Amino acid sequence: MKKVLIANRGEIAVRIIRALRDMEMSAVAVFSEADRAARHVRLADEAYCIGPPPSSESYLNMDAILDVAKRSGAEAIHPGYGFLSENAEFAARCAEAGLVFIGPPPAAIRAMGEKTQARRIMAKAGVPVVPGTLEPLRDAEEAAAEAQKVGYPVMLKAAAGGGGKGMRLVHEAKELRAAFRDASSEAVQSFGDGSVYLEKAILKPRHIEMQILADAYGNVVYMGERECSIQRRHQKIVEEAPSPMVGPEMRAAMGEIAVKAARAVGYVNAGTIEFLVDERGRFYFMEMNTRLQVEHAVTEMVTGIDLARAQIRIAAGEKLRFRQEDLSIRGSAIECRIYAEDPENHFLPCPGKIEAVRLPEGPGVRVDSSVFTSGEVSLYYDPMVAKVVTWGRDRIIAARSMIRALQEFQIVGIRTNRNFLLQIVSHPEFLEGRLDTGFIPRILGEREFRSPGPHPVADIAAAIFAYESARRQKPCVGGATTGPSAWRRATGRG
Amino acid sequence: MKKVLIANRGEIAVRIIRALRDMEMSAVAVFSEADRAARHVRLADEAYCIGPPPSSESYLNMDAILDVAKRSGAEAIHPGYGFLSENAEFAARCAEAGLVFIGPPPAAIRAMGEKTQARRIMAKAGVPVVPGTLEPLRDAEEAAAEAQKVGYPVMLKAAAGGGGKGMRLVHEAKELRAAFRDASSEAVQSFGDGSVYLEKAILKPRHIEMQILADAYGNVVYMGERECSIQRRHQKIVEEAPSPMVGPEMRAAMGEIAVKAARAVGYVNAGTIEFLVDERGRFYFMEMNTRLQVEHAVTEMVTGIDLARAQIRIAAGEKLRFRQEDLSIRGSAIECRIYAEDPENHFLPCPGKIEAVRLPEGPGVRVDSSVFTSGEVSLYYDPMVAKVVTWGRDRIIAARSMIRALQEFQIVGIRTNRNFLLQIVSHPEFLEGRLDTGFIPRILGEREFRSPGPHPVADIAAAIFAYESARRQKPCVGGATTGPSAWRRATGRG
Amino acid sequence: MRYVILRDGEQVPVEVQERDGGYLVRLGGVTHEVDSREVVPGLLSLLVNGESWEVTVYSPEPNFYHVHLWDGMRRVELLSPIDVVMRSQGGATAGRGLHVRSPMPGKVVRVLVAPGQRVTKGDGLVVVEAMKMQNELQAQDDGIVREVRAREGENVEGGVDLVLLDPVDG
């Protein structure tokens, strides 16, 4: 394999380009009209425009992407995450066009894509699933009956779902009908499929997932778990490996179950089995992500294995280069996702122009980003602009290095969630590893963010800034001078 | 220990600040008038001016530094490398002032500082030294006699020396007198001491050094070697760990000798024993650096041990937290030193203003730098502006990631040696690990740099740049407009 | 120069005085020695009695400063002596609540009011979309629409006036 097309954008496209460079393969980028100057376009060996800014007309445009693959002579397509990465039709169309899809076979994507089907396959394979229905519910009546059976509280979930859409927690019977209606209609909106199923709700659960790698020759290994319990509205924010809850025995048990799950669907390539874990450490299959995860880097940091390169090698028909017993975990790694959003304003997205950026660096710090000075965070795409990952000999050092790295991180021009992340990782409960999916509202309250109190240095800074701005403007009165523009520049949002 | 003063600047000051942050200690920076906006000043908890730009009046000004330590309530001083780091008098004055010097005892600095004395101590302790004189030479006559004894070629070296100053390779007897005179007068100029001694010259040697850590309780461990054979005019440029030449047995043998050397001078803290290694793998003590090395990061990447933090803990009176058998090496790490110098113009230093900088990032990449957009590379100090370190499961991956990282590295505004480094690390002999101290002239010729031939994309870029510049200027003729300034900005040195 | 910081209805005096290339800043009865350097526009390096602070400052509108320290953002309302006099003379009739501004860059998808229309606190005025999320801007107080600057379909920057209201019985 000599040339690979990356059907994605942003930090993940950049990350895959780096893997290809390290393997001396050529990287072909595709881009929408909004992304002409983007990092992935500039770092790739070749780059082609595939349409207007909306994803539906560009990054989701299979015809355009396959056409570029053909024109450029690419032999394989890496879908990254999101967009077409879990689209079985796209995987099938790649195969038809004689291209290697760097991901699992279409059948495995399909088997895991429909959640109730996945639950049935897993239950049959001996993988523990959360008690509940194995088929979509016919109607609210059936939902009520099943809820009675497993016992409240229960969770309603979209069968086609993911990302927290079409999900409702139901505490008691009288809430059930309304919740069923809401979940179903949200599922229609989000996935075009209103099917909903039901699980027993696990309270204060942890979200722990197991990374696996499977080659085309039946070799499957697990790469250790990631703790992803720190979520805001079902969106992962902070992830780490290993989980502070998981010891060697639980890791082996969970890993072997994950391998079993992957085998049950004939899985090939990198994949992640997500588990819900209750307070006593019992774990239940939740779903499988049939692609590289956003948070794959923490696993790379502690195992020393490059997962993107492993994916490409597997797709090229290579055997896994290591066996289960060759793998070991060194130290601890934490990832924070930097979003262009404003925690002080209901976490509203903050697209805009990046006036200046300083990324953290130094010992134990890895950054995967797509930001650059003069770059734009576009309205059209996911607002995640960077991942900061830190490694330490132990979890506390990794956490302290994360605090240090976030403090060094600076973007002028757009707001980010940096301070929100700092509030999380510097909290005593985080440092002690007491995590569950309710962490953020529990720690930060309903607004999920604490605005800090007044500080004399802020007052001093404001006074000096005002003083210097006034002094700068003085000689400029009444003319087209540099004064106002200096002012304007100086007031770029911090 | 709660507060530490860093008696240094540049990337090493930043690196030590990061270690202190990770340990929840306060960092006190000092700065010359040229460094008010420098990175180490801005990242520290406190910062104080200690004098005008010349080092002799600021970073070498012991009184000013000790005064800041007192005023700020610092309990310890970290000297970094260079400046006062190997100054026994400064170490002693710290102790007198009741401050912990984060480094070895003054006596160990002195013992290793004078090279012939160090050779005598080492020879006595059973550490192999290069055959030659153990005392400074009285005159050219004695030099000639001793040279005859050990056999040509021989190397003349300044006894007080370091960094390649006062060093001469002598191939035959008739060159000896002139070489002795040159070496001696250069030694006077550089160190204020004209003493010179003589060693048998080892041809095509490798420069391999062993990192050790020693606590105040007699525990000494070796942390593995670094290969530092890639040098330009005795200046290390590219370093790596482990050495491609060293296997487990040689590592253990060298490590035990290094521990013996450290014990012989009562060494405490981090230190490095430099060896010359001949083609057959025989190694000879060259000198000991009684401080943290520039290239310490490669050892950190493969061992997972943070050497700066270890130094601080040792100085605070802690015992080593690990024994020799707890240490292991994972993968391979390479460091490249980025200098503000112009390889196409005799490697002349290139100070100036940094218009824009983009640091490399992504998997396996660590950057330690002091550069930032709008920062200045000053005339007054060392032109090294950043270290790029890459890690890989094996040496080839580390090297490919280095190529990738250097390609991503971009500084607009000053020239750097980036392309020179790329020529080194992408050369087949480098990739094969065939290294010795003559590598650079052998590979790149006498000019030590190959200017690349013409390239159509360069021609196209020039034509488009000219075309667009002309187009931009057109509407601006005859007025004070943005035209010329856009041009001026656009022509900032690349 | 003497300034006043308004916080929770209180006035805190701040005095800035140049000295030796730096400043003496008197705040709440304490005098601080401050050295300031603007590293890039909007990014200040401050040494406050030797403490090193890196601070970004953004002024979204006159007299208001958003100051980011390590741990988060502070909104500081700071008045010069002239501002104080003007306010005390009632010069500030176009009060803050009556400018309805876009909280973020985005696209105006709907304008819900017209000039002359009377609105009550909480009424929707304009809908702005960013990254497919719609955000309805509401009246903070009762008022009458003086001017509508938002145009449906237009992209707007953050902090831009979209609707101006006149107070009812100002």
Place this chain on the structure above:
Amino acid sequence: MRYVILRDGEQVPVEVQERDGGYLVRLGGVTHEVDSREVVPGLLSLLVNGESWEVTVYSPEPNFYHVHLWDGMRRVELLSPIDVVMRSQGGATAGRGLHVRSPMPGKVVRVLVAPGQRVTKGDGLVVVEAMKMQNELQAQDDGIVREVRAREGENVEGGVDLVLLDPVDG
């Protein structure tokens, strides 16, 4: 626009033509489709027949371009049609070798010549210091010193004229 690249005494024609927001560039008989974006001043992203190139360009003096690709820097001498005409008419008497420029930013520590003085190739003219290394700038050709712009003790930028020479029997 038709340009000419001068290389090793040869003239290579280059033609730049706008098309569809990009360019067609005809170079040495081959036509390239090029899309260009200036990301920050001096940094171009080029797509050349689909190949992605990130290039920094710096023009140290008219008609000369230093172009950095991944693997190193190229000096390109490029003339517009007007430049070509002017050169052919001998308009370029103030040749390059006769401007002695600082090769780097630094400090002038010594001026070794005075106006009117005759110098021969290899003579030292000015000494510039950067980072404690002294660098003697020498005459590239025989000449007579027309003007000395360097002042001892002054800091100078890179590329600045320090001494102007008149050719001997130009």
